[in-house]
Amino acid sequence: MAISSLHATTSLHSPCTTNTSFRQNQVIFFTTRSSRRGSTRHGGARTFQVSCSVDKPVVIGLAADSGCGKSTFMRRLTSVFGGAAEPPKGGNPDSNTLISDTTTVICLDDYHSLDRTGRKEKGVTALDPRANDFDLMYEQVKAIKEGKAIEKPIYNHVTGLLDPPELIQPPKIFVIEGLHPMFDERVRDLLDFSIYLDISDEVKFAWKIQRDMAERGHSLESIKASIEARKPDFDAFIDPQKQYADAVIEVLPTQLIPDDNEGKVLRVKLIMKEGVKNFNPVYLFDEGSSITWVPCGRKLTCSYPGIKFAYGPDTYFGNEVSVLEMDGQFDRLDELIYVESHLSNLSTKFYGEVTQQMLKHADFPGSNNGTGLFQTIIGLKIRDLYEQIIAERAGAPTEAAKV
Amino acid sequence: MASTLTNVGLSTPAALQARPQLAGAGRVGAVVAFARRARFAAVRASGPSTPPDISDKMSESIDKAKEACAEDNASGECAAAWDEVEELSAAASHARDKLKENSDPLEKYCKENPETDECRTYDN
Numbered sequence: 001m002a003i004s005s006l007h008a009t010t011s012l013h014s015p016c017t018t019n020t021s022f023r024q025n026q027v028i029f030f031t032t033r034s035s036r037r038g039s040t041r042h043g044g045a046r047t048f049q050v051s052c053s054v055d056k057p058v059v060i061g062l063a064a065d066s067g068c069g070k071s072t073f074m075r076r077l078t079s080v081f082g083g084a085a086e087p088p089k090g091g092n093p094d095s096n097t098l099i100s101d102t103t104t105v106i107c108l109d110d111y112h113s114l115d116r117t118g119r120k121e122k123g124v125t126a127l128d129p130r131a132n133d134f135d136l137m138y139e140q141v142k143a144i145k146e147g148k149a150i151e152k153p154i155y156n157h158v159t160g161l162l163d164p165p166e167l168i169q170p171p172k173i174f175v176i177e178g179l180h181p182m183f184d185e186r187v188r189d190l191l192d193f194s195i196y197l198d199i200s201d202e203v204k205f206a207w208k209i210q211r212d213m214a215e216r217g218h219s220l221e222s223i224k225a226s227i228e229a230r231k232p233d234f235d236a237f238i239d240p241q242k243q244y245a246d247a248v249i250e251v252l253p254t255q256l257i258p259d260d261n262e263g264k265v266l267r268v269k270l271i272m273k274e275g276v277k278n279f280n281p282v283y284l285f286d287e288g289s290s291i292t293w294v295p296c297g298r299k300l301t302c303s304y305p306g307i308k309f310a311y312g313p314d315t316y317f318g319n320e321v322s323v324l325e326m327d328g329q330f331d332r333l334d335e336l337i338y339v340e341s342h343l344s345n346l347s348t349k350f351y352g353e354v355t356q357q358m359l360k361h362a363d364f365p366g367s368n369n370g371t372g373l374f375q376t377i378i379g380l381k382i383r384d385l386y387e388q389i390i391a392e393r394a395g396a397p398t399e400a401a402k403v
Numbered sequence: 404m405a406s407t408l409t410n411v412g413l414s415t416p417a418a419l420q421a422r423p424q425l426a427g428a429g430r431v432g433a434v435v436a437f438a439r440r441a442r443f444a445a446v447r448a449s450g451p452s453t454p455p456d457i458s459d460k461m462s463e464s465i466d467k468a469k470e471a472c473a474e475d476n477a478s479g480e481c482a483a484a485w486d487e488v489e490e491l492s493a494a495a496s497h498a499r500d501k502l503k504e505n506s507d508p509l510e511k512y513c514k515e516n517p518e519t520d521e522c523r524t525y526d527n
Binding site: 067206218222226 | 495
């Protein structure tokens, strides 16, 4: 439990909420702000209130197909910032939004222009751009980015209808997750950072079996039929977005077990674009070299099938990238700590933070493999990016003058 | 930091769900190899089951999708019908997660009131 108390000191608390237990570490950047504003109009605690409504959110996009781990990733991300994400209190119980102290995550399904009946009549899937209102998506993401509240529609996944809208206030970090965060160029240009979860067909099939087999009516055939029927639209409209992503998490079957097709052991690649502002890729041992690393040996004993890492430069859709790959899974905690201590540029605030985060959510899927590890690392990278952007803004007088 | 951590095991049941030898009680063990209905029905009892309204809708949508694809499985109608199945399957999974999260009243209370005495946790 030492872990969770340590955690609290690194979290970023929203200045919009009244918090009675301010700790020094949490207030660092409010103090910067208040000294800047304090001299002009306000002083003390009131400044927090004002700067809260003036803050312009950092906007993050997360793209993936349905059932490919977006919610788990979001829970890991909000956890890095401290505090759990909850649905808006007192709102529509079927709202897709998650709010934490710093972060608001919205689901882009809310911008469906055709409801379930409409899609059925026209014979289009939710993956099809024709079923989505990109004009409204753009307008609202832009408004949030400018610090304005929005009345966002709610797509009800149970009824398949569009419910009355909900009021969304601009948070510190605004995440848009869904099928098309990078599809529309205008929306894409609003993103400060973008991530694509690329799940290979084999793994997608295995995951959907895990998710759906227990459901009445489902069978292997129905799961397969559903994936196959959606695939043409997926390939046409969702998959191409990965070329725009700043980070791609690719999930593949393991190569450690010959002919493994059960999707239990995974090989996961973290593809990080080079030259992205405020984002410095993680590396293994020597930045820019090509390395294969099997941590299991004399110092660390691993159980079957072991762990294998690879790192090196590559090109991805014509962009220079760094790729970090992990095959296998962690069985014991010392394996995770050992691996963490050999990775550089993790953007952690203290030794062991990656391990701590993984441990804190050991019940989330993927906590013992590369999906959990890389999602956690990207969470830390987003925190770092956010802090850099805030520091930059605090130092830029033109931005500061704008109220 | 590291010394505190090394004493703690990473092995919660869910974290280990991907390990075949331990997954007998979990949902995950039964991937392709044991794809028989009976087996899955037994496994299903370990977690909360889907609320009946979503469950009914889903099995209905599967039947409709099979129907829609009978004539032409490359048609837009067929894809839209299976897309509806996917949407409801995801909704069912989220509903199950929500039920699981809310299944312990103390956990739920402590999430909202972490500062209260009964929700206090200690370092040692």
